[in-house]
Amino acid sequence: MKKKTGVIIGLLIAAAVVFMIMAVAVPKHSFRTNFNPVITVENGKAAPEFLQSVMEIGKGGRYVITADWYENEMPGFMTGFSMTDEAGNVIYSIAGGRLKFDSMPMDLAGGRYVCRFDYLCSEADYKAYAQAHQISAETGELGGLFRDGAFEMHYVLKIYESDRWKDIAVIACGLVLGLILAAIILMLARKSDAKTTHYDERQIAVQGKSYKLGFFTMIAYAVLMMAFSSYVGELAEIGVLLLIGIILGAAVTITGLILQDAYFRLDENRRFYGAFFIVITVFNLGMGIVNIIRGNAAMNGKISFTGTANLLLGILSGYVVLLLLIKYIRDKKEETA
């Protein structure tokens, strides 16, 4: 067996072990449901009057409840949310016209929980609900809020296990897994068993210019973000804004590197990388589209990092594939000239 093959098999075994640790030793439970109902209010009565869903929590633990019905416009009613355990005890409740909230971590036993959304179409209904569920009701004039009409609502409810150590363990396992996979890809991409891979002097000079351009792009982006922070901060989560900056900087750098043939080392297999980037693009764009369809792209009224990161990375890797294709065509023309 060749040394290279042995190293790759070793790395694959290590990756499998880390993956098993991640999947078995540190499971993280989360439950999620979406509703997109049209609520019709007529003469102070909502149709439907309520919606509910049953969530089955398999394993007891410490959980956080998050919900989002932060619509662009205030609907003509208040929504009361309550979560009831199997014994009929209300363990969490809240009410509001448009709302996004994260509960404090709470201990939940394994079992079925009824998550119910009630539509409260008058001030009296709202105050009665608040009193029954021991919620501090809004004070002040609410009369103008309640009105008839049809309102398209988007409810996202998520219950996830909150354990800091599990979070850290999953991130650590993910990083190790990522490093192992990167090592495997680097090994597979090398044309030979050569111990050193290198860039030639022209490639290093091109890299200097390209990295400089990428760096200044990121600086310019950061300055723009600072200038419009109050506006863009309302549109997207900070993670999305940072990722866009990184992607812009990377795209500018990669453009110079690929088109001037300074991206790959001399003994690297470009076709392998081309195929690799196509797989990455398809995977990320697929995940991104699935996230949009599931309604994860926006959370709490903002473009969410977890819902759009795949899509953004897919666009970047797709751009890399396009550049590789352009470079391939240019090289073919140059070789035949």
Place this chain on the structure above:
Amino acid sequence: MKNLKLKAARASFDMSQQELADKVGVSRQTINAIEKGDYNPTINLCIAICKALNKTLDELFWAE
């Protein structure tokens, strides 16, 4: 400025850009850039190219 002397010397050995690049340990595009005058090589690379083509620095890189 195009380096036609390098191109001619390479051609006299019936050597492709890729073959010369492999001999001196650079990419084909680097040889292409030198021949087109888009890149000025370091003295180390000039010497490596001269050795590969059995020429002197003056013969390949001295502008008349």
